[in-house]
Amino acid sequence: MSSPWIEGLRSVSLSVPDLDQAEAFYTSVWRLEVAHRGADALYLRGSGRDAYLLALHRRDGAPQIQRVTLRSHSAEALAEVAKRAVAAGGQLLRTTSAVGDPAGGIGILVRDPHGRVFEVVHGDVQHGAVAPERDRPQRLTHVVLNSHAVDETQAFLTQAFGLRLADRTAAIAFMNCNSDHHTLAIGVSDNDALNHIAFLMPDGDAVMRGGGRMKDAGYPIQWGPGRHGPGNNLFNYFIDPFGVVIEYTAEVEQVDDSYLARGPEDWKWPPGRVDQWGISAAPGTTLKEAQRRVLFAPL
Template sequence: MKLRSIELALPDPAAAAAFMTEVWGMAPSEVRGDTHYLRGSGPFPYLVAFEKSDEEFVRSTTFVCSAGDLAALKERVGQAGWPCCPAASEDPGAGEGILVELPEGVILRFLAGSTEVAPIEGRDLPVRLTHVVFNAADAEACGHAVEDVLGFKVSDRTKGMVFVRCNDSHHSTAFARAGFTSLNHIAFEMEDIDAVMRGIGRLRDHAHAPAWGPGRHGPGANVYAYFIAPYGPVIEFSTAVEKVPEDYKAGAPEDWTWPPNRIDQWGISDKDFDGLRVAEERFRFRRQWAPAPLED
């Protein structure tokens, strides 16, 4: 299973797409009606969709998987009684699968049979999404839920987050111990550390300073730089997320502590806690579909 894309609804999708292609460093994929699809250098047809809406919210976060994985997922979701419905994708890449609402309202979409596209050149394009993180009222309960029902695995726990994986990448998602539910941030996997640093420079050229970073995290060991996008959410340049074995032992909060005045491995960056908090509260979740039985 792989994290593929996130689909956002917001009032001005064209402006959001312009920032992401002209400043952040993505490539246009398609425009269908008022929805803009943007891609990276890798084989996924798009990584981010911006859909026109009077209000801003997360439409879905999409994972792609095999037909066998999808069948097993349908069975577990049905047994759990979570709100769900069959889904035939109308986005680039197509595919069929299910939409699922997690206990706190996060909407995930799982597709099988989705097509890929030829990779493109571009050393400053993101390759793919590396993770999408959600705020949670009860992060521990969310972690247990996705393990039990979705078949994901908790990789690590810290004082701030529960990190979850769906393959050998340390985390494809995480649940932040926020006390509320919303989108925390979207992380784009860059080719290497140089691409991250060039991205920081490019954003600075356009008067956008990092809200946090550059730095290197503990869990996952990825290099990062966070920015608050002008269209609302927190977005991250990231690279070198740790690959973990099947029997990786999940760490506990006491395993991930820093010396005083440090918030990452390097200890070189400041963090705009207040600005990040405001941005992290903006994009909530909205179910635009009615629950329906899943086909056998």
């Protein structure tokens, strides 16, 4: 299963009120490292090839999501995505041009019909192949975005970016663009907020050790440990100092064109369970409220 235009997920940009606090948390506790620091911006990378995974911009008030950045297969794909996004009801905010951030390259900026902003880049800086580092996030594996109109959002992602439906539960539509089971997912909601950002860890032990490290630092596991149904991935969910929901995950299911999408009837758990293992309780009110709070910044 793959998109003809989109290679994968690169990064997420957020605004937060305190960059010093953000740097302390995301380097010492979450275990990213600073890729670049500007007067009002902080770029944080993992141990993988991407120049950065999080771009944090200083802005007073509640955190907001500014954009989700995808990487295209080619420069030609950018023009195709731009054309298709507009045809699907989106708005082209920036035509193909140089990207003004430390990763460089060229890119476009698109807003979907409900105000979500996506950047698609090509030719951005990537590091050489590196071995996974113990307990450090490697890359982003997926982002889940809420939608008050899931079918419409799914249609836009399919038409504009060539994403395909991997699985659909009663709560989430999982969208695929490469061998990862899902890259973007759409959460059933009454708003269009950021639900969570998932960081890929080297293995299950790293997910668990990360949970212990977060707990020691005063950030308890909000949901987990567990193993999801769609994607078959291990998970621990947390809330960062600003209220953003973040996930450590590993062992994401790898799929190809032979994978058959399943529907809500195929993804039902026995009473009292919300994942394969049934160890952890269902997500509580604190997590659910945080998954509705971080909205896209108006442009």
